[in-house]
Amino acid sequence: MRRLLAAARRYPLVGLAVLVGAVGLALLAADLEPIARWGVSIFALGVALKEGVGMVRSLLSGQFGLDVLAIMAIVSTVVVGEYWASLVIVIMLAGGEALEDVAAGRAQRELRSLLGKVPQQAHRLSAEGDVEDVAVDEVSPGDRLLVRPSEVVPVDGELASAAATFDESSLTGESMPVERQRGDAVLSGSLAGADAVEIVATARAADSQYQRIVALVEEASQSRAPIVRLADRYALPFTIVSLVIAGVAWALSGDPVRFAEVLVVATPCPLLIAAPVAFMGGMSSAAKHGIVVKNAAALERLARTRTVAFDKTGTLTQGHPQVVAVHPVDAMDADEMLRLVGSAERYSSHVLAAALVEAATDRGLALGSSEDAREVATHGVTATVDGLAVVVGKPAFVAEHAAGVERRELPSGESAVYVAVDGEFAGTVVLRDEVRPDAAATLRVLGELGIQRTLMVTGDVEATARPIAAGLGIGELHAECLPEDKVRIVRELQPRPVVMVGDGVNDAPVLAVSDVGIAMGARGSTAASESADVVIMLDDVARVARAVSIGQRTVRVALQSIWMGIIISVGLMLVAAFGFLPAIAGAALQEVVDLVAILGALRAVRAGEARLSGLERAGRTRTGPASEDARPVEAPSRGSAPGGVTR
Template sequence: MAPVLALVRRVPLVVLTLVVGAAALALVAVGLEPAARWGVSLYALAIAAVEAVRMIRGLLARRLGLDVLAVTAIVSTVAVGEYAASLIIVLMLTGGEALEVAAAGRAQRELRALLERVPQQAHRIDSTGGIVDIAADQVRVGDRLLVRPAELVPVDSALVSAAASIDESSLTGESMPVDKQAGDAVLSGSLNGAAAVEVVAMAVAADSQYQRIVELVREATASTAPLVRLADRYAVPFTAVSLAIAGVAWMLSGDPVRFAEVLVVATPCPLLIAAPVAFMGGMSSAAKRGIVMKSAASLEVLARARTVAFDKTGTLTAGHPAVVGVHPEPGVSADELLRLVGSAERYSSHVLAAALRDAAAGAGLLLADSDDAREEATFGVAATIDGRSVVVGKPAFVEQRATGVRRSAIERGRAVVYAGVDGVFAGTIELRDGVRPEAARTLAALRRAGLERTIMLTGDVEATARPIAEGLGIAEVHAECLPEDKVALVRWAQPRPVIMVGDGVNDAPVLAVADVGVAMGATGSTAASESADVVIMVDDLTRVAWAVVIGQRTVRIALQSIGLGIAVSIALMLVAAAGLLPAVAGALLQELVDLLAILGALRAVRAGRAPMPGLDGVEARGAGARPMRASEVLRP
């Protein structure tokens, strides 16, 4: 009994239609055919009235939907006495919705799997070495945790044990376990191997990688696919053609039944079902590769994109620059310059700040606090350190606050940070950031996918940005850009649509203004991820190319499914117009068309599995992807 009740709750109209059909058969069997005809006709007209309300609402909103044909088909079959055909049409409409739900459920399998794997519990190691079980959301940064065999890692952590084998398939799509060493990052939601390991929490549950994925997926599953609306673009021509064929068939035959027979096979279920199923499949396929689409609309825009703009640091480059030279002025030691600069950079969100702090800490220098530090985004930081006025940043920024600034020749591919102490130029520090190993392959794949224009937008100086761009084959470089400069450049860029790829806090505005903003969410800022339409949840730039290709394949599959449904429907209409397809047979054949459209649309579930030239062999993590160390996860 319980399964029957569950079925009724899931698809009540389908069950009711079947009950009406069974009752009509019973009435016909006992010789009460008129009662069966009236009962079925009234029920069909009631369903038509519900559809008509939707149709009128659409017309009032100046949108001609495909429900016009459905209502006309039901009314016409009832009018000519083909009540059995009208009941099959109703079953087709109600069953089509049920099939759509079932197919979407199949397409959302990976998305649901993410939601079901949220870590719930953690085993905290207390000061005495005892184990205390706590809820995952009670874990605090710095807590020592035990992860038992085959358990999920509750929060983003750093491995304390000497080694571990971790299954990251739910995060990266990598089917093989990943070997970790002490100090490596272990992401929440990954599955521990056969041995218990000890980790130290690097983030609370709400800020951990897996929880971020879950929240993004929840947003994505609530969105509406654009090709659901695209189906309505075919409404006017398809409706006009259908009515024209039906009208000509009636006129030539002189039989109104012929009009109803044509409209029976013109019902638009394939168009209504194919698009949403395909788009849910595409989103599911993208999620399997660690690409979370916040909105299904992003898939269509990605498929049409013609321009792509990249931030440099942390996007095209590894985002982890290292200090390669400290050049103090006379009277200032290298250690003192590095200590003061590192202290001031504690109050900066710039990507170079972490490298400067790490260099100072790595040299064993004690960093000091400041009560009046202030940052001017992309320019520099001014702070009072141990009673001394310190300014750090670009040369123009330091020149405004210190005398004697000497601009040094910048070696190609390096960045130089200038510093002033107590109003006097104190020296420079050189840094270098390497290009991501997978960057060239990603750009080549994007060009093959039809992207016509590639742009680099960066706050770095020309001398630092240009050699990196040239090495990657990017001819158009805009250096020393403020956030508002990036916004203006992307807003007016042609041809459109424009994809913007970035990872930093200062990329958030331009990600929001782009047609599709793509955030490198694995190591990028939360602000960038929140502003973006697409978030790459693994540290692998090739996923940008995969996102575009999945979008193209999904749209192609959706359009193919819609086109197939239209073609088969028109063919059946012509057969019916010739008087060779009775209404009941036509209605049954239309159910097969629905099934064909759904099966075609479900191919989008595999949109991210087919190989892509140039990226073969990097199906899961990518050749450029690598485990992130704890210091990279806990970036201030």
């Protein structure tokens, strides 16, 4: 009873319609049929008037909606005396919102599961080992936290315990627990295993992986796709067909009741409900696979995608450049040059800076400090280290600060940063970034999904990017691109829609201007994630193919559900035209049609193709778990020039 009252308060028109029906039946039992007829008829006409006001406003704004038929059905059934049928139609219209809410709630189950597990508290350990419960927003990087068995990790951190297992299924879709060792990254939102563990926070709550996912999901759940309006495209022809069938039935039978009976089964609720339910199901499926679609319109564009452009570093490649050689010139010592480079780059959070700093520390070199380190966007970094003016970056930038810069010819797949010390060219540091093992398979699957054109748009030099593109079967390469170059290229691409896939700050503008921007958000910058339409929360490029597949299936299910509603409705109209379907029975059958359309649309919850699962698993097996690379990188890209690297 409590639930019924709550439902009546949430959907008052449904409750009022049911109450009017109950009173009408009571009047019939009391042999007061005229009062029942007038009461139900007036109520139904009042609802039709209310809906009619909205319909007129839509018509004045140039929109022809499917509610025209429902209003005509109510009025016609009242006119011919089928007032009980008009009441059923009112209940159907009012109940359509409730049915849609229930269906969308089923479709959003995966989205809500993310929101429902947002950590509220953290157990912070003091230096003495005491445990203090604090709000998760009070946790700062460096805090030592206790995570008890089966608790959700509150913030991103590093494992301080010797070893532990975590359930990352809500983040990655991977059902198997993952093992972590001391020093490994642990993502917020992971579920601790059977043992209590300690972690050291590496980010605040607002900057942690799980909270970023939640923010994106909340944004996604508020959107409405263009395909929902696709049902309105069928409104005019569907209305004309319905009126023609109803008019012919009336003319041939000479009975106006036949006209009303046809319009009763022409009410278009399945068309209105199916599309939004399908799109919420598709977004739920994407979230389950670690893909957050920020607005449902992106799903519709993904389904029609014909061109996909990829950034190189961190997208088609691992994004983990490793120092493979140090080439000093003249009397400069290799270790000293690498120490100065690491000292300057430690003030940048760019992925290349991290690789250079790591190479220096791995050699046991003591890094110096600088009070004037400065990042020059798209070019490099300058710093004074131990009294020496150090410049690191692309050759043209270094040449502005030093004489005698010599460009180095590199093997395919390798890049270099150039170094100057105290106004003299000091040498180069060579790095290599390996191609993702599942990149080629991802491109092949995209071709199977109907993608007509793939290309690479990168800031790296052509000598470095060309072999990688050729090895992946990408024939079109745009190298040495600054952010504005990427924007211009993507704007001019055909055929459209165009998807752009990237991960860095320098990709944020082009992700924003593309038809669908996909950010590799597991390692990528916050700026890239915020400007993109789709964020892949895993370090797995195969999810790009999964996202396209989910978009295609979602649109296919939505269209199938719309056409299923049209076909069933037309079939029922023809039956009613021959007098085999009384108005009251036709009105009741519409509820069955609604249910069938909703169940059909819910198939989108399983959107995506099974063959892609193997590709994604293979990518995770070869490249390691996404969480190892989950630290977001916030740094401007320094572009590239001959002999340089994408910074």
